[in-house]
Amino acid sequence: MVSSQPTLLGGRYEVRTLIGRGGMAQVHLGFDTRLSRIVAIKMLRTDLAQDAIFQTRFRREAQAAASLNHPNIVAVYDTSEENLQLPDGSVVSVPYIVMEYVEGHTVRDLLVGGTPVPIDEAVEIISGVLSALEYSHTQGFVHRDIKPGNIMLTNTGKVKVMDFGIARAMADSQATMTQTNAVVGTAQYLSPEQARAEVVDARSDLYSTGCVLFELLTGRPPFKGDSAVAVAYQHVSEMPPTPSSVTHDIPDAIDRVVLKSLAKNKQDRYSSAAQMRLDLERALAGSAIAAPSVASWEASTVTLAAMQPTQTLIAANASVSDTATDLPAVPGKRVGAEKKKSNLWLWLTLAFVTIVLAGVGLWWALGSSAANKPTEELVEVPAGIINVDFADARRALAKAGLEGVQGEKVASDDVEEGKVISADPEPGTKVKKKSKVHLQISSGPASLVVPNIKGMSQDQAREVLKSVGLKIGEVDRLDELGEPKDRILKSDPEIGATVTKGSSINIFIASGNVQVPGDLVGKSLEEVRGTLEALDLKVVERQVETNDQPVGTVLAVSPQGVLPTRTSVTVDVAVAKPEPAPAPEKDNTNPDRSENPVDAPADPDKTKPGN
Structure with a gap:
């Protein structure tokens, strides 16, 4: 791609080992130095990065993809460009995307051995994919490249869909196949409308998802061929086999769901990912499903759409590979007599098949029309049933002679809770009178998962929460031993809890303080020393002489209350008070001194006669 990779992108993201390579980008393990977390960094090929239009659209779409916050979608954290020097000395601005790093493996890795x-x-894997698509479609995003290589299975069993932003940017930069000689998608999972370079919508993603479901159930894709053009031709013109024809223990209900998702006509497929997921889960549980019988698909005939030579599906020499995102169209230049002859026979064969299929289709349509006469009365699904209360929509349908049926509730940031998001069939569609119209109801704003912000600073947590559509609420301090000051200890709602977009998350940060217990006086010095040192406080011993308390007993502790860690605390401890000094002994060597004056000799002057 370039002569060397940068070691730091945007002054923030460390580029580490290469962990993946595709047809349009390389993926590196990275490290966000600002938030101290592992990330995945995807950098576009330099030949695509030199296209100014692609750069602009890539930037816009990648930024929009970052707004897709869903548990089943690999999160996009950031996008920017980095100036890189090419081997020829020129400098090109290469766009890159910083994404959530997911530990696990892709569904493609799961299918390597061809074992179902x-x-x-x-069903669990596809339900996760459909849950991601259900959310992305409500946000206005069509993936356009659902395939096993874009579906991750985490080590904890979660399903994660990748590459929303890139697939959309690629599609928008290639408006038609005649302009760019390419189509978006991989041949084995390509919808018929993508193969014909027509406008795609959410139902194109459902077709690709049906292809992945078929392969999971059988160990092989629904269509195989020697070249990409052969595979794409089958997507457009041939009925897929039933999964049970390949793996015999698959129930009929699962067959029906797969065939409905793989309908050639978009109108015949599920109208939403939510409906397909509901039908699939009901099929697994043995409940009634909405998909028609297998026989009804086998009775139908699909005709090839007329295509100009410039709308050729895929080049005969293109490889069918999960890693290929761009499928080149047939070149217009002369490549030799043998090539020309081969293409001539191909066109003659296609023309013959088209005529035969068209004739059979016309015969079937005429026969079916005659058999159904007189036709039943058709009514139009009324307008004005979207973004209104379910009860109001049901009344409007009843007036038109139709029955409103409440479908599965779906999260929506745009439609209020309890109001109708969509209808199947859609408003304006003509259906038989008394038909059922399934109404999808909003359950309110999309739910988000509170990210892991433990150990972060307030600024770091604020940035992380903002990136997923949340914000910091109240901030409380807790005295938590061993936790660095001002680091987040926990949140309310707790990490991993489900909340609505825009919710406030209360955080609790470490105060860096500890509480000195108030019951230390009267305990032994050893016990008090152990308690205080366990609180990361320094003990300063001060001896106090007293005979009122046993030796070694703590008499006082100061200061008390809430203290910062590493504070010095003085502990007064009792030591024995010394005994008083003994009285001096008697001196018997002097006969003139006596303690008893009565025994003293009389004064000789006082004993003389006459005194």
């Missing part, structure tokens, strides 16, 4: 996965596991 258990039915319940296949």
Whole structure:
């Protein structure tokens, strides 16, 4: 790609080992030095980065993809460009995307051996994919490249869909196949409309998801061929086999869901990811489903759409690979007599098949029309049933002779809780009178998962919460031993809890203080010393002489209350008071001195006669 990779992007992201390589980008393990977390960094090929239009659209779409906050979608944290020097000395601005790093493996890795996965596991994986698509479609995003290589299975069993921003940017930069000689998608998972370079919508993602479901159930994709053009041709013109025809223990209900998702006509597929997921889960549980019988698909005939030579599906020499995102169209230049002859036979064969299929289709349509006469009365699904209360929509349908049925509730940031998001069939569609119209109801704003902000500073946590559509609420301090001051200890709602977009998250940060217990007086010095040192406080011993308390007893502790860690605390400890000095002994060597004056000799002057 370039002569060497930078070691730091945007002055923030360390570029580490290469962990993936695709047809349009390289993925590196990275480290966000600001938030101290592991990330994945995807850098576009330099030949795509030199296209100014692609750069602009890539930037816009990547930024929009960063707003997709869903547990089943790999999060996009940041996007920017970095100036890189090419081997020829020129400098190009290469866009890159910083994403959530997911530890695990892709579904493509799971299917390497060609062995099908258990039915319940296949349904669980596809339910996760459909949950991601359900959310992205309500946000106005069509993935356009659902395939096993873009579906991650984490080490904890979660399903994560990747590459929303890149797939959308790529599609927008290639408006038609005649302009760019390419289509977006991978041949084995390409919807018929993508193969014809037509406008795609959410139902194109459902077709690709159906292809992945087929492969999970059977160990092989629904269509195989020697070249990409052969595979794409089958997507456009041939009925897929039923999964049970390949793996015989698959129930009929699962077959029906797969065939409905793989309908050639978009109108015949599920109208939303939510409906497909609900039908799939009901099929697994043995409940009634909305998908028609397998026989009804086998009875239908699909005709090839007329295409100009410039709308050729895929080049005959293009490889069918999960890693290929761009499928080149047939070149217009002359490549030799053998090539020309081969293409001539190909076109003759396609023309013959088209005529035959068209004739059979016309015969079937005429026969079916005659058999159904007289036709039943058709009514139009009324307008004005979207973004209104379910009860109001149901009344409007009843007036038109239709029955409103409440479908699964779906999160929406745009439609209020309890109001109708969509209808199946859509308003304006003509249906038989008394038909059921399934109404999808909003459950309110999309739910988000509170990210792990433990150990972060307030500024770091604020940035992380903002990136997923949340914000910091109240901030409280807790005295927590061993925790650095001002680091987040926990949150309310707790980490991993489900909340609505825009919610405030209360945080609790470490005060860096500890509480000195008030019951230390009267305990032994050893016990008090152990308690205070366990609180990361320094003990200063001061001896106090007293005979009122046993030796070694703590008499006082100061200061008390809440103290910063490493504070010095003085502990007064009792030591024995010394005994008083003994009285001096008697001196018997002097006969003139006596303690008793009565025994003293009489004064000789006082004993003389006459006194």
